[in-house]
Amino acid sequence: MKIKGEYTVSAAPARVWEYLTHPEYLQQCIPGCEGLKSIGDDAYEAVLNVGVAGIKGVYTGIVKMENKQPLLAYRLVVEGASKIGFINGFCDFTLKENEQNQTGVKLDGKLNVGGKLARVGQRIITGAAKMTIGKFFKGVEKLAKSGAIPLESI
Amino acid sequence: MATLAGPSRLIGAPIKRREDPRLIQGLSHYVDDLKLVNTLHCAFLRSDYAHAEIENIDTEAAKRLSGVVTVITGEDIREKVSSVPCAAEIEGLKIPNHPALAVGRVRFVGEPVAAVVATDPYIARDALDLIEIEYRELPVVVDMDKAIEPDSPVIFEEFGDNIAFTMPLDAGDVDKAFAEADHVISHRLVNQRLIPIAMEPRGVLAEYLRGEGTLTVWSSTQIPHHLKTFLSLLVDFPEHRIRVIAPEVGGAFGSKLNVYAEEAVVAYLAIQLGKPVKWIEKRGENFTSTIHGRDQINYVEIAVNNDGTITGLRAKLLANMGAYYQLLTPIIPVLTYLMIPGAYKIPNIKLELIGVLTNKMATDAYRGAGRPEATYIIERMVDLAAQKLGMDPKDIRFKNFPQPDEFPFEIPTGIIYDSGNYQETFNKALGIINYDDLRDQQSARRKRGKYVGIGICTYAEISGFGPSIGVAGGGWESSTVRIERTGKVTVLTGVSPHGQGQETSFAQIMADELGVDIDDIAVIHGDTGRQPQGIGTFGSRATPVGGTAMLIAGRQVKDKMAKLTAHLLEANPDDLVFENGKIFVQGSPAQAVEFATVAAAAHNAVNLPPDIEPGLEATHFFEPEKFTNPFGAHIAIVEVDPDTGEIDIQRYVAVDDIGHIINPLLVTGQVHGGIAQGLGQALYEGAVYDENGQLLTGSLMDYAVPKATQVPSVENDYTVTPSPANPMGVKGVGETGTIASTACIVNAVVDALSPLGVKDIEMPLTPNRVWQVIEDAKKGVSE
Numbered sequence: 001m002k003i004k005g006e007y008t009v010s011a012a013p014a015r016v017w018e019y020l021t022h023p024e025y026l027q028q029c030i031p032g033c034e035g036l037k038s039i040g041d042d043a044y045e046a047v048l049n050v051g052v053a054g055i056k057g058v059y060t061g062i063v064k065m066e067n068k069q070p071l072l073a074y075r076l077v078v079e080g081a082s083k084i085g086f087i088n089g090f091c092d093f094t095l096k097e098n099e100q101n102q103t104g105v106k107l108d109g110k111l112n113v114g115g116k117l118a119r120v121g122q123r124i125i126t127g128a129a130k131m132t133i134g135k136f137f138k139g140v141e142k143l144a145k146s147g148a149i150p151l152e153s154i
Numbered sequence: 155m156a157t158l159a160g161p162s163r164l165i166g167a168p169i170k171r172r173e174d175p176r177l178i179q180g181l182s183h184y185v186d187d188l189k190l191v192n193t194l195h196c197a198f199l200r201s202d203y204a205h206a207e208i209e210n211i212d213t214e215a216a217k218r219l220s221g222v223v224t225v226i227t228g229e230d231i232r233e234k235v236s237s238v239p240c241a242a243e244i245e246g247l248k249i250p251n252h253p254a255l256a257v258g259r260v261r262f263v264g265e266p267v268a269a270v271v272a273t274d275p276y277i278a279r280d281a282l283d284l285i286e287i288e289y290r291e292l293p294v295v296v297d298m299d300k301a302i303e304p305d306s307p308v309i310f311e312e313f314g315d316n317i318a319f320t321m322p323l324d325a326g327d328v329d330k331a332f333a334e335a336d337h338v339i340s341h342r343l344v345n346q347r348l349i350p351i352a353m354e355p356r357g358v359l360a361e362y363l364r365g366e367g368t369l370t371v372w373s374s375t376q377i378p379h380h381l382k383t384f385l386s387l388l389v390d391f392p393e394h395r396i397r398v399i400a401p402e403v404g405g406a407f408g409s410k411l412n413v414y415a416e417e418a419v420v421a422y423l424a425i426q427l428g429k430p431v432k433w434i435e436k437r438g439e440n441f442t443s444t445i446h447g448r449d450q451i452n453y454v455e456i457a458v459n460n461d462g463t464i465t466g467l468r469a470k471l472l473a474n475m476g477a478y479y480q481l482l483t484p485i486i487p488v489l490t491y492l493m494i495p496g497a498y499k500i501p502n503i504k505l506e507l508i509g510v511l512t513n514k515m516a517t518d519a520y521r522g523a524g525r526p527e528a529t530y531i532i533e534r535m536v537d538l539a540a541q542k543l544g545m546d547p548k549d550i551r552f553k554n555f556p557q558p559d560e561f562p563f564e565i566p567t568g569i570i571y572d573s574g575n576y577q578e579t580f581n582k583a584l585g586i587i588n589y590d591d592l593r594d595q596q597s598a599r600r601k602r603g604k605y606v607g608i609g610i611c612t613y614a615e616i617s618g619f620g621p622s623i624g625v626a627g628g629g630w631e632s633s634t635v636r637i638e639r640t641g642k643v644t645v646l647t648g649v650s651p652h653g654q655g656q657e658t659s660f661a662q663i664m665a666d667e668l669g670v671d672i673d674d675i676a677v678i679h680g681d682t683g684r685q686p687q688g689i690g691t692f693g694s695r696a697t698p699v700g701g702t703a704m705l706i707a708g709r710q711v712k713d714k715m716a717k718l719t720a721h722l723l724e725a726n727p728d729d730l731v732f733e734n735g736k737i738f739v740q741g742s743p744a745q746a747v748e749f750a751t752v753a754a755a756a757h758n759a760v761n762l763p764p765d766i767e768p769g770l771e772a773t774h775f776f777e778p779e780k781f782t783n784p785f786g787a788h789i790a791i792v793e794v795d796p797d798t799g800e801i802d803i804q805r806y807v808a809v810d811d812i813g814h815i816i817n818p819l820l821v822t823g824q825v826h827g828g829i830a831q832g833l834g835q836a837l838y839e840g841a842v843y844d845e846n847g848q849l850l851t852g853s854l855m856d857y858a859v860p861k862a863t864q865v866p867s868v869e870n871d872y873t874v875t876p877s878p879a880n881p882m883g884v885k886g887v888g889e890t891g892t893i894a895s896t897a898c899i900v901n902a903v904v905d906a907l908s909p910l911g912v913k914d915i916e917m918p919l920t921p922n923r924v925w926q927v928i929e930d931a932k933k934g935v936s937e
Contacts, residue, residue, distance in 0.1 A: 083283040085202050112846050114263070115202030119438060119852020122844075 001126055003091050003109040007137040008102050011144035013071045013095045016103040019140045019148070020093055021065060021074065029139030031132050034058075042068065048080065050132070055121055057082035071095060076109075085115025107133065164662040164672060168819035172658045172672075182402040185357035185372050186434045193359070194223055196420055196433040197278035199268040199285050200443060201260035204296070204513040204847020205309070206289035208258055208267070216270060216284040221277035223427065225285065226419075227268045228257035235422050238415050239384050240479035241626035244488070247319040247509075250310045252478040254388070254415035254422075260289070261309055261477035262513050263849055264442025269419050271431060294847040298451055298472045298510045309477060309511045318475050318484060318509030321491060325566035326502030331466030335457030339538050345527040346917055347449035347474065347841040348834075349851070350520045351859050354404025355435035356444060358417050360424035370397045370683075371421055374404070376411045376650050377690035380481075380627055382682045388418040389425060400680035403652030407831070408519030409444050410652070411692040412481045441852045446841055447520020449474035450487060452531050457502075458539045462553040466502040469494060469531070475509050476516035482523075483516050484509050485626060489524025489616065492567045496532035497576050497614040497785060498554035503566045513847040519692060521831055522892040529613045533897035537610075537904065538913060547901070548589060551580065551612050562878075569616060571783040572877050572885075575811070579873045580612050583787035583809040586871060592791070600909060605794040605928075609902025610787070611894045617886040618782030618879060619693030630777040631695070632687040633704035635664065635711050637770035639757040641735075641750025643668060643675045645708075648688015649700035650680045654888060655820045656696055660704055662816055663882070667708045669732030670749055687775070694784070694886030697816060702880040703776035710772035719752050721763040782877040782885040786810035788829075788894040790866075792902040799925030801837060801903055803866040808894065810870075813877040813885035821887050822870045828891020830865045835892075836899035838864070840918050858918075907931065 009016045019025045023044055027036040035047040042065040049058050061080025068074040072095055079088045091109030098104055113125060121128070176182050213225040231254065238252040256267045268285055272278035293307035300306055301316040309316055332338055359372040369391055375381050378398040386393035403410065416433055424431040435444070450473050457466035473487030491507045536554075540547040555576040556563045563571045584590075592608060599606045622629040634646040645664055649656060661675040668675075678684055691700075712732065719737045720727035729739050738746035755761060759768035791805040808825055815821050838858035842850045851857040876883025896917070903919050904912060910931035915924060 112848075114204075114846065114848050116438065116852070118263075118844065118848035118850060119441065120855070122848075122850045123856060 085117030195275040228255035328504040331502040350409035352405035445518035493528035607906025611898035617694035618698035646685035707774035799921035832895030
């Protein structure tokens with residue numbers, strides 16, 4: 001499954017970059033994320049509780065950030081497995097400031113699903129993925145609106 | 155030709171199925187209905203990956219779950235359960251080892267990796283979630299065209315490539331035929347992968363009695379006798395101490411003409427644990443891990459002259475084996491190869507059949523098994539030729555049929571069609587549908603903007619499998635007929651019906667033969683402990699082969715009864731008549747002796763003639779000398795809605811020739827069911843794997859089996875050209891509908907859209923796909 005999308009976040013890239021890469025913010029924004037534990041080198045152990053097409057499961061896996069170009073772009077790599085199947089894939093995030101000092105975020109990636117999730121859920125998995133990403137950016141926008149500042153500068 | 159002895163009273167009568175009352179009242183016993191004390195329940199953990207190394211399996215947590223008895227993996231049984239069998243014998247065939255539980259590597263999604271046994275089925279299922287497996291993914295092979303390229307990843311490294319076998323044929327002078335032909339038509343035809351979907355999924359129950367040293371296995375199978383033999387080899391248990399029972403079997407369509415890993419593992423576990431072990435397949439498992447059907451890509455060319463004469467056929471057939479073989483996997487496309495000329499005289503044929511390994515579930519026999527594919531290929535090509543020549547598709551067919559006096563008719567692939575009169579059958583169908591007027595009506599409706607199509611399929615089939623030389627594991631059948639002491643008749647048969655209705659049709663044959671009431675005849679099947687020998691039900695063989703075995707055994711018993719009766723009546727046995735439960739000398743019904751009285755006399759054994767043993771029982775093994783070849787003509791009228799792509803089947807006429815008919819009600823039921831499944835392939839069904847080998851059509855939400863409202867009312871008729879292959883002159887009917895209807899429907903839809911320049915549409919013809927073809931064609935026309 002291909003992932004493509006464009007979202008606008010009401011904050012400058014310096015802040016949005018933090019929202020998109022810092023584990024604490026990520027955990028707040030990723031729907032169903034129950035834990036994100038650093039295992040070094042921009043890699044995290046993640047616990048996600050998600051349901052698609054009536055098949056719910058707790059996924060445990062690895063989330064990695066690669067090719068980081070601060071404030072501009074990075075690749076998020078995901079590998080997860082659960083009792084209802086597996087998910088793996090990547091998504092390239094590209095950030096660009098617009099004239100209103102907001103940040104446009106472009107997504108381009110690919111997600112593979114396997115097992116029961118593929119067998120039963122495939123018809124609506126694209127919709128489910130879109131909804132999940134939409135929820136994620138709603139979370140990011142909420143942070144931006146609340147004026148949450150980069151954690152490092154606290 | 156003489157067919158049956160005695161006055162025919164029940165043969166040919168539309169008797170309702172004797173099986174149905176128990177089925178519709180829920181009184182049948184399927185495997186899951188059987189309850190043995192202390193039964194343990196098995197569940198299988200299956201691979202979510204199409205191709206991966208198994209780096210580690212941790213079963214400790216599953217073993218600790220309360221209620222779990224044992225957990226086994228491939229490593230645990232690799233020395234104890236041998237390779238899942240494939241009976242195919244093809245020159246140069248590469249046969250991979252097929253462990254019952256994966257060892258080291260998984261090769262398709264749904265491959266069993268571990269088995270759990272627990273005190274109840276839900277605990278067994280829960281325990282599966284506690285097994286941790288680490289996989290390392292490998293490149294996946296899903297596309298047949300790519301799989302045979304030299305740079306493709308390889309599924310079995312020891313083979314070097316993914317080519318299971320190649321089978322060439324070069325008959326006549328094909329190159330000359332093509333060089334001299336007025337036209338050459340080339341086309342790529344896809345017979346998509348299908349999933350058989352029996353109403354009852356598979357199920358196995360095994361019980362080992364330590365004291366007696368016996369293993370009894372109940373399985374939802376079409377071949378209990380083969381299963382007995384193979385189980386003895388699989389789990390190294392003496393065959394003469396195994397009994398296999400196929401209780402009520404809720405449909406199979408070829409999917410249970412097999413020996414599966416789960417049958418071996420459940421039997422093994424029952425022996426190890428000393429308690430009954432049961433496994434019932436879930437619908438999801440049925441999708442991923444019970445055999446699939448079809449899945450061929452066919453590159454076909456035919457050479458045709460301006461007058462419509464087809465002079466040559468060239469084809470490369472790619473047949474998807476899947477990752478491992480099941481019982482007959484490589485054999486199925488060989489039937490496509492053998493039957494590719496269909497009902498036509500095509501003197502020059504060159505073929506290359508290539509079996510291709512991919513990371514998918516194995517294909518195997520699915521109703522029609524290789525012949526629907528062949529029929530689809532030739533019937534589409536014949537229509538494409540007619541379209542090219544501007545010829546009526548009716549005329550090109552008549553042009554290329556063999557004449558009735560040419561039978562037995564040998565086709566270049568070596569098959570000899572037993573008997574036929576293709577003209578008579580086709581003419582009958584054309585008459586019923588009023589073909590000539592129909593073409594005029596079609597023109598008129600087209601002028602009003604309607605997309606109306608007429609589809610024809612004139613098919614020739616091979617069935618009644620068959621002589622043993624042509625059937626892996628033997629093509630004979632065995633039957634025992636026993637007259638009980640009270641005069642009741644027990645018919646034991648080695649065929650294993652699971653919806654075909656032989657408890658009715660076989661009883662009709664025997665009632666006529668012995669002159670007794672049908673209610674006095676019990677037809678027993680599906681139990682190796684009662685009917686010791688047999689082959690099973692598949693390939694439209696039950697009546698031509700199994701019915702013949704029974705008829706001959708019945709005649710042997712009848713002969714013995716006649717001798718005994720002649721002794722009692724002081725008459726000549728040749729003068730005796732068996733009728734209405736009585737036996738009497740021809741012309742003297744008043745001096746009749748009751749059938750039951752003779753039966754009792756045979757068992758009391760105090761007044762037997764010197765050369766007669768007590769009892770009335772005979773067993774016969776029938777080995778047919780040849781295959782049978784049903785044939786027929788199906789014609790459909792469809793209308794396509796150009797705005798939605800929906801297809802309305804307005805009429806469907808099926809005229810089939812299956813030789814003599816035992817029970818027209820059962821026969822028509824078989825044709826109806828076959829047509830439903832064939833139109834399923836044409837319009838709705840298709841197993842879809844993604845590029846990673848994930849089965850995307852893994853439930854009945856995503857895999858569209860036709861519903862009752864989607865199947866047209868069929869107008870059935872028959873011609874009767876008896877088969878010389880057996881004394882009843884029957885050919886077999888189980889698969890004709892599936893063989894004919896797929897091509898018939900597609901031909902009709904293509905004909906409907908031909909004014910737009912449409913030549914072909916890839917199956918299934920879903921509304922979306924048809925709409926897209928219409929839109930593309932309209933654009934093409936306007937440009």
